[in-house]
Amino acid sequence: MSERILNIENLKVSFDTYAGEVEAVRGVSFHVNKGETLAIVGESGCGKSITVQSIMKLVPMPPGRLKEGTIEYLSTDITAYSDKKMQHLRGKEMSMIFQDPMTSLNPTMRIGQQILEGVKKHTGLKKKEAEEQIIRLLTDVGIPNPDKNMLRYPHMFSGGMRQRVMIAIALACNPKILFADEPTTALDVTTQAQILELMNALKEKFGTSIVLITHDLGIVARMADRVAVMYAGKIVETGSAHDIFYTPKHPYTFGLLKSLPSMDLSKETKLEIIPGTPASLINPPKGCSFADRCKYAMNVCNRLEPPENEISQGHAGSCWLLDERAPKVDLIKGEIL
Amino acid sequence: MAKYIVKRLLISVITIWLLATISFFLLRTLPGNPFQTNQILSIEMQEKMMTYYGLNRPLLEQYITYLSNLIRGDMGYSLKYTNRTVNSIIKTTFPISASLGLKALALALPIGLFLGVASAKKRGQAVDYACVFISVLGVSIPSFILGSFLQYIFALKLKILPMAQWSTPLHTILPTIALALSLLATLTRVMRASMLEVTTQDYVKTAKAKGLTESKITWSHQIRNAMVPILTLLGPMVATVLMGTFVIEKIFAIPGLGQHFVNSITGLDYTMTMGLIVFYGIFMVTANFIVDIAYGFVDPRIRI
Ligand SMILES: Nc1ncnc2c1ncn2[C@@H]1O[C@H](COP(=O)(O)OP(=O)(O)OP(=O)(O)O)[C@@H](O)[C@H]1O
Ligand SMILES: [Mg+2]
Numbered sequence: 001m002s003e004r005i006l007n008i009e010n011l012k013v014s015f016d017t018y019a020g021e022v023e024a025v026r027g028v029s030f031h032v033n034k035g036e037t038l039a040i041v042g043e044s045g046c047g048k049s050i051t052v053q054s055i056m057k058l059v060p061m062p063p064g065r066l067k068e069g070t071i072e073y074l075s076t077d078i079t080a081y082s083d084k085k086m087q088h089l090r091g092k093e094m095s096m097i098f099q100d101p102m103t104s105l106n107p108t109m110r111i112g113q114q115i116l117e118g119v120k121k122h123t124g125l126k127k128k129e130a131e132e133q134i135i136r137l138l139t140d141v142g143i144p145n146p147d148k149n150m151l152r153y154p155h156m157f158s159g160g161m162r163q164r165v166m167i168a169i170a171l172a173c174n175p176k177i178l179f180a181d182e183p184t185t186a187l188d189v190t191t192q193a194q195i196l197e198l199m200n201a202l203k204e205k206f207g208t209s210i211v212l213i214t215h216d217l218g219i220v221a222r223m224a225d226r227v228a229v230m231y232a233g234k235i236v237e238t239g240s241a242h243d244i245f246y247t248p249k250h251p252y253t254f255g256l257l258k259s260l261p262s263m264d265l266s267k268e269t270k271l272e273i274i275p276g277t278p279a280s281l282i283n284p285p286k287g288c289s290f291a292d293r294c295k296y297a298m299n300v301c302n303r304l305e306p307p308e309n310e311i312s313q314g315h316a317g318s319c320w321l322l323d324e325r326a327p328k329v330d331l332i333k334g335e336i337l
Numbered sequence: 338m339a340k341y342i343v344k345r346l347l348i349s350v351i352t353i354w355l356l357a358t359i360s361f362f363l364l365r366t367l368p369g370n371p372f373q374t375n376q377i378l379s380i381e382m383q384e385k386m387m388t389y390y391g392l393n394r395p396l397l398e399q400y401i402t403y404l405s406n407l408i409r410g411d412m413g414y415s416l417k418y419t420n421r422t423v424n425s426i427i428k429t430t431f432p433i434s435a436s437l438g439l440k441a442l443a444l445a446l447p448i449g450l451f452l453g454v455a456s457a458k459k460r461g462q463a464v465d466y467a468c469v470f471i472s473v474l475g476v477s478i479p480s481f482i483l484g485s486f487l488q489y490i491f492a493l494k495l496k497i498l499p500m501a502q503w504s505t506p507l508h509t510i511l512p513t514i515a516l517a518l519s520l521l522a523t524l525t526r527v528m529r530a531s532m533l534e535v536t537t538q539d540y541v542k543t544a545k546a547k548g549l550t551e552s553k554i555t556w557s558h559q560i561r562n563a564m565v566p567i568l569t570l571l572g573p574m575v576a577t578v579l580m581g582t583f584v585i586e587k588i589f590a591i592p593g594l595g596q597h598f599v600n601s602i603t604g605l606d607y608t609m610t611m612g613l614i615v616f617y618g619i620f621m622v623t624a625n626f627i628v629d630i631a632y633g634f635v636d637p638r639i640r641i
Contacts, residue, residue, distance in 0.1 A: 058542055087549070100539060104539040104540055104543045105540055106544070106558050109561075117549060117557070121548055153638070155637070172547075
């Protein structure tokens with residue numbers, strides 16, 4: 001079995017707001033192996049960012065609160081780590097790149113300095129060596145003339161270039177795991193492809209594991225080894241990319257796939273949307289949170305939360321349809337058999 | 338850069354000219370004449386004085402004369418202080434006000450910024466409440482109350498500082514504090530808001546994700562970005578404060594420029610009022626110019 005870098009068990013994160021407790025993450029479990037890419041997909045607001053940010057303890061607490069769960073990094077329980085202890089992990093062992101490269105770099109600091117900070121903190125390199133390291137990094141991420149460009153400010157770069165700088169910052173100390181929170185959402189399609197390619201290349205080169213958050217299934221298809229599908233603060237289905245794309249078992253996963261435009265023009269298929277809106281995270285429903293929008297919903301779905309059912313090795317889903325007592329359905333035809 | 342400076346200079350000159358012109362004509366719409374207010378002068382005497390100072394001539398002619406003198410740097414004679422030019426009055430009183438203003442700023446600026454930062458960092462904690470309390474107090478207590486209060490405590494009761502007057506450095510302490518408190522309050526409030534705003538920025542999260550310590554993030558990522566609104570505020574603040582404050586100068590019997598702003602208008606001392614407006618205007622325009630240059634040092638995006 002390959003080495004486990006990260007293991008998350010039953011993670012629950014809430015926000016205390018005036019409107020009440022927002023249960024952003026409601027019992028999420030997953031793991032990440034060495035050198036693999038795990039994609040987390042799901043609708044906006046389902047808790048993807050909060051999940052990964054709580055692993056690095058970047059969620060402001062309060063108003064956030066880690067209610068339950070364990071976070072294991074390289075078999076060490078880091079759930080209760082203080083901010084001080086986390087500082088040694090952040091940037092060195094685990095890194096993050098964010099969605100919007102326009103706002104995630106400090107506008108008043110030269111990019112070289114922004115990379116240098118982390119390098120200096122974690123490696124104790126001398127100034128000269130650190131500078132060489134920065135030039136090497138910038139070359140790795142494809143920034144031309146790194147010796148000149150390291151002295152420039154973020155606003156002098158395009159969005160794609162800034163995201164490359166962000167990647168350089170994140171990979172500066174060769175972390176074992178990289179959280180990429182929608183790293184290409186703010187970029188145009190061509191730049192998007194370049195950045196993804198770069199991430200894949202660097203992953204190969206350094207053996208970094210990647211947790212990739214996205215709601216673009218096209219990106220999942222080209223990047224991910226495994227996929228976790230999130231809905232309303234929970235993972236509803238998880239499996240290899242192949243499992244998820246070819247044998248999805250949760251109606252939500254299936255709905256997501258059907259909402260993907262197909263290039264196959266021979267078939268007159270209409271793009272399908274999933275009707276309704278995601279369940280509220282304040283007082284979430286007692287049963288399955290997708291029941292309201294699910295056309296196969298049974299009585300039990302509204303009353304009890306579905307347990308996780310293993311479908312095959314490494315493929316699991318939380319849906320009552322997977323129970324042996326449930327009627328068999330054909331998700332493609334949309335019929336109950 | 339050179340082009341920018343020339344352009345700014347041109348705009349400044351036009352601004353000052355507009356300021357002078359509008360004030361010149363507005364001032365003359367005030368009822369009465371400068372000599373009427375002085376009860377002792379008879380009607381004939383008043384007429385004589387008006388003729389002597391050329392105030393009976395057509396307004397447009399007076400305006401042109403004033404402007405051509407102004408261009409040569411001559412702001413004319415005061416109508417109230419016999420035989421004293423406006424230039425000389427400003428020359429003797431401005432340094433006093435400016436020195437008081439600078440002292441107050443030197444006291445208020447570092448403390449205000451520090452309290453603002455501390456308050457934002459400890460948001461919702463006791464330190465924050467204390468800072469907010471100070472800043473509300475500083476903004477809402479009128480300076481004449483604060484001034485008299487300081488005099489009562491330190492001069493009258495404790496007898497460790499002089500009550501008023503402007504001579505030794507010791508004399509400057511109380512008025513400096515009285516003036517500094519309201520500046521400090523404003524600076525604290527703005528810096529706190531600005532720091533809080535910066536705290537939620539994405540790049541702060543990036544900095545945290547790099548593993549930097551809390552204090553390092555504050556120092557190298559937040560404060561510099563939070564300084565932009567402070568600069569905006571600082572331009573007019575410095576200009577106003579250096580011009581002197583009527584109330585503080587009155588309470589502490591300081592022979593500064595501030596008193597003239599009020600006295601010259603109530604006394605319809607046209608030339609003095611005009612002189613002060615133009616002087617103030619030039620000062621304000623310069624301060625804003627410096628601020629615009631300074632922006633560039635703080636934020637490379639607006640570098641010219
Ligand atoms: N500071 C906060 N206070 C209250 N609620 C919050 C806060 N931050 C996040 N949330 C809530 O937590 C939930 C999950 O947010 P999260 O950012 O993880 O969503 P996401 O899946 O990343 O969505 P997106 O695709 O839009 O980035 C959202 O419903 C959001 O309203
Ligand atoms: Mg998100």
